[in-house]
Amino acid sequence: MSVLVGKNTRLLVQGLGREGSFHAGRCRAYGTNMVAGIHPGRGGTRFEDSVPVFESVREAVDATDPNVGLVFVPAPAAADAIVEQIDAGLPLVVSITEGIPVLDMVKVRAYLEGKRTRLLGANCPGVITPGEHAKVGIMPGDIHKPGRVGVVSRSGTLTYEAVVQLSSLGIGQSTCVGIGGDPINGTSFVDVLKLFEADRDTDAVVMIGEIGGTREQEAAEFIRSMKKPVIATIVGQTAPPGRRMGHAGAIITGKAALASEKIAALKAAGAHIADSPADIGKVTREVLGHQD
Amino acid sequence: MKLHEYQAKEIFARYGIPVARSEIASTPAEAKSAAERLGGKVVVKAQVHAGGRGKAGGVKLVANAAEAESAAAGMLGRNLVTHQTTARGVPVRKVLIAETTPIATELYLAVTVDGDARAPVIMGSRAGGMDIETVAAEHPERIIRVKADPSYGIWPYGARDMARALGFPPKLVREAADLILNLYRVFVDNDCTLAEINPLVITTDGRVVAVDSKLNIEDDALFRHADLKALADPEQQDELQRRAEAAGVKYVKLENGRVGCMVNGAGLAMATMDITEKAGTPPANFLDVGGSANEDRIAEAFKLLVSDADVRAIFVNIFGGILRCDIAARGVVQGARESGSRLHIVALLRGTNAEDGRRILADSGLKVTFLDDLSQAGAAVAATLPAQGARR
Numbered sequence A: 001m002s003v004l005v006g007k008n009t010r011l012l013v014q015g016l017g018r019e020g021s022f023h024a025g026r027c028r029a030y031g032t033n034m035v036a037g038i039h040p041g042r043g044g045t046r047f048e049d050s051v052p053v054f055e056s057v058r059e060a061v062d063a064t065d066p067n068v069g070l071v072f073v074p075a076p077a078a079a080d081a082i083v084e085q086i087d088a089g090l091p092l093v094v095s096i097t098e099g100i101p102v103l104d105m106v107k108v109r110a111y112l113e114g115k116r117t118r119l120l121g122a123n124c125p126g127v128i129t130p131g132e133h134a135k136v137g138i139m140p141g142d143i144h145k146p147g148r149v150g151v152v153s154r155s156g157t158l159t160y161e162a163v164v165q166l167s168s169l170g171i172g173q174s175t176c177v178g179i180g181g182d183p184i185n186g187t188s189f190v191d192v193l194k195l196f197e198a199d200r201d202t203d204a205v206v207m208i209g210e211i212g213g214t215r216e217q218e219a220a221e222f223i224r225s226m227k228k229p230v231i232a233t234i235v236g237q238t239a240p241p242g243r244r245m246g247h248a249g250a251i252i253t254g255k256a257a258l259a260s261e262k263i264a265a266l267k268a269a270g271a272h273i274a275d276s277p278a279d280i281g282k283v284t285r286e287v288l289g290h291q292d
Numbered sequence B: 001m002k003l004h005e006y007q008a009k010e011i012f013a014r015y016g017i018p019v020a021r022s023e024i025a026s027t028p029a030e031a032k033s034a035a036e037r038l039g040g041k042v043v044v045k046a047q048v049h050a051g052g053r054g055k056a057g058g059v060k061l062v063a064n065a066a067e068a069e070s071a072a073a074g075m076l077g078r079n080l081v082t083h084q085t086t087a088r089g090v091p092v093r094k095v096l097i098a099e100t101t102p103i104a105t106e107l108y109l110a111v112t113v114d115g116d117a118r119a120p121v122i123m124g125s126r127a128g129g130m131d132i133e134t135v136a137a138e139h140p141e142r143i144i145r146v147k148a149d150p151s152y153g154i155w156p157y158g159a160r161d162m163a164r165a166l167g168f169p170p171k172l173v174r175e176a177a178d179l180i181l182n183l184y185r186v187f188v189d190n191d192c193t194l195a196e197i198n199p200l201v202i203t204t205d206g207r208v209v210a211v212d213s214k215l216n217i218e219d220d221a222l223f224r225h226a227d228l229k230a231l232a233d234p235e236q237q238d239e240l241q242r243r244a245e246a247a248g249v250k251y252v253k254l255e256n257g258r259v260g261c262m263v264n265g266a267g268l269a270m271a272t273m274d275i276t277e278k279a280g281t282p283p284a285n286f287l288d289v290g291g292s293a294n295e296d297r298i299a300e301a302f303k304l305l306v307s308d309a310d311v312r313a314i315f316v317n318i319f320g321g322i323l324r325c326d327i328a329a330r331g332v333v334q335g336a337r338e339s340g341s342r343l344h345i346v347a348l349l350r351g352t353n354a355e356d357g358r359r360i361l362a363d364s365g366l367k368v369t370f371l372d373d374l375s376q377a378g379a380a381v382a383a384t385l386p387a388q389g390a391r392r
Helices: A018-030 A057-064 A075-087 A102-112 A157-168 A189-198 A215-223 A259-268 A277-291 B005-014 B028-037 B065-075 B132-138 B156-165 B170-189 B219-224 B239-247 B266-278 B295-306 B325-339 B354-362 B374-384
Strands: A011-014 A034-038 A051-054 A068-071 A092-095 A118-121 A126-129 A134-137 A146-153 A173-178 A204-210 A230-235 B022-025 B042-046 B059-062 B095-099 B103-114 B119-125 B143-147 B192-203 B208-210 B214-217 B250-253 B259-263 B285-288 B313-320 B344-351 B368-370
Touching: A011 A018, A011 A057, A011 A075, A018 A034, A018 A134, A034 A057, A051 A057, A057 A075, A068 A075, A068 A134, A075 A092, A075 A102, A075 B219, A102 A118, A102 B103, A102 B119, A102 B219, A118 A126, A118 A173, A146 A157, A146 A189, A157 A173, A157 A204, A157 A277, A157 B266, A157 B313, A157 B344, A173 A189, A189 A204, A189 A215, A204 A215, A204 A259, A204 A277, A204 B266, A215 A230, A215 A259, A230 A259, A230 A277, A230 B266, A277 B266, A277 B374, B005 B022, B005 B095, B005 B170, B005 B214, B022 B028, B028 B042, B028 B065, B028 B095, B042 B065, B059 B065, B065 B095, B103 B132, B103 B170, B119 B132, B119 B156, B119 B170, B132 B143, B143 B156, B156 B170, B170 B192, B170 B208, B214 B219, B239 B250, B239 B295, B259 B266, B259 B295, B266 B285, B266 B313, B266 B374, B285 B295, B295 B313, B295 B325, B313 B325, B313 B354, B313 B374, B325 B344, B325 B354, B344 B354, B344 B374, B354 B368, B368 B374
Parallel strands: A011 A034, A011 A068, A034 A051, A068 A092, A092 A118, A146 A173, A146 A204, A204 A230, B259 B285, B259 B313, B313 B344, B344 B368
Antiparallel strands: A126 A134, A126 A173, B022 B095, B042 B059, B042 B095, B103 B119, B103 B192, B119 B143, B192 B208, B192 B214, B250 B285
16 A cells, blocks of 8 residues: 555646646656646647547546546646646645645635545645555656655655655655645645554654644644654754745744744654754664664 | 835725825925925825834924925935845835824734635734734734635625724724725735735724735736736845846845855755754855756856855755756856856755766866765865855
8 A cells, every 4th residue: 555646546647738748757657657638739639649638627537537636737727727626526636836826725725625635735746655656746756765654745855855865774665745835735744644644554754844834733733643653854943034935835924833843842742853854864764773 | 026005005095995195206306295285294104115114214204395305305215224124224216205194093904814724814903003923922812813714705794893803983893894805805806915004093083094005915926917016126125135036046045144055945945054054054045946947047046146245155955856967067167157256065966967967066177075965964064164254
């Protein structure tokens, strides 16, 4: 098993522009089963001479039965694409697109209530399960290694950094999940921690948080009840208040948004803290060592 | 993107929010004639993208048109320094001449998006005129928060409840509720990140007036607001900030830093700052060059870093993905050549074309220390840094 994506993943990719095409190709090359593409004006053609392309998500769902949707549609139209996938009943929608207006995400998030869809992102690198050759996102596949540590993160490249540290110490990953750097997103730390806690193929979880919001504190509350160990790091300890640090959600707006507050909450909940983001692999190895 | 007070005020007025009569002036003479038309006794307000104007001398109450002229002359063409600006301050090109408002009560009213509530919230307080962050920190119970429905917004009864909770007298509740609803419409229609009235005044003769007006627009939503985009005033930004925006990189200057950081990805950029700080060599900036940067953008980002006089060494941390390391390296070399920088560079290049990137830097003639992994970063950066205060 693993979480969210695996060997049963049937991928639909919406938005086959330059970047979307490049990454859809990389997902396929990694072994992901891409069953459909969506791009306006290209219905009836084939992506890489094999995957059928459709005009609408509804048509693609009827013809190819995908179970994961990946959104590369540019920000102005991304909310519309996400909702189109929700309405088509896809169980998992992963939105890579960065820069979706926050008031659009307010509506999308409210629209998700009561629907069967789980949304990952937006503004995230996606999700990968190395042991089952399932990559749904933009992360470099070759740095990953199959194994039993789950990774969940608000960041892109910092997740790759953590994965490199883990892999170089021989610690493989069950699934790596990017939840995205926007203030309003579809899936939270707690949602993913619950999946990992229930996953038979995950022994421990690496959680990478950052300044802004209170989602890490919510995660800390859940970690109290977890049986599996959680290794956590929070970046942005040197960020000045009131300034947006790249990610729309990474802004210190009050005391709870500070890195120090999040670290204190996670530590109090029993998480193992990597004080420096350079020590994520090292701390994970120590924690796993103690498990044996 | 920030709007000036006078620009926000025009939008408020269009949405039926009561504002004080006012005129905008670019010269002392215009200020004088505006004051004459408004009855002589007016407030002269410097138009800058920064709070804390009052304490900094950017808001003056004057008794007549001649005084308005001299107050305007004291502000226009100069830089105003407030607690929210850099030591250099921000230029004053326009002043708002507004009629005075006889104040009985000052309140605070704002709309923003609360990420934790996943919805817009309307915040109100009777502690108007005060810095709302101070109120939030010291007296959170004095702030009334009403969460809007993400789809509908807020119903009139909710606005009336809020007006009553804010202590509006019964005969002003409907007017105050309309104002709350209209401010919410301003917020949503214009994709604001903040719509704020501080202070919102109840006058001695029983009127409700928005005495100040502040609107911040979400940059990511400007694609659907050409009218608002035209109101941008880049001159109000710090020069480095302006160059960063023009180059399409995300940059935040940090005070008293010494290591210029160039990174791809916001999370890795923050991690790089934290590691640099822990090594005892404080980072001079946050800089995320973004995923789709090309050589020119990297070069411009590099030049931006070295034009910060505080920077004594450079840390380049690139995890190649969409952005290839060879492109990043060429950009760094180009930036160093065009700026004439001789600063020591610590480079950690991984991912796509990392080897090519290392070779390009190694062959460039620049002073470069290569790292294999992030754990070496702190010590390496500290070792390259000249003693504190040394000149380049």
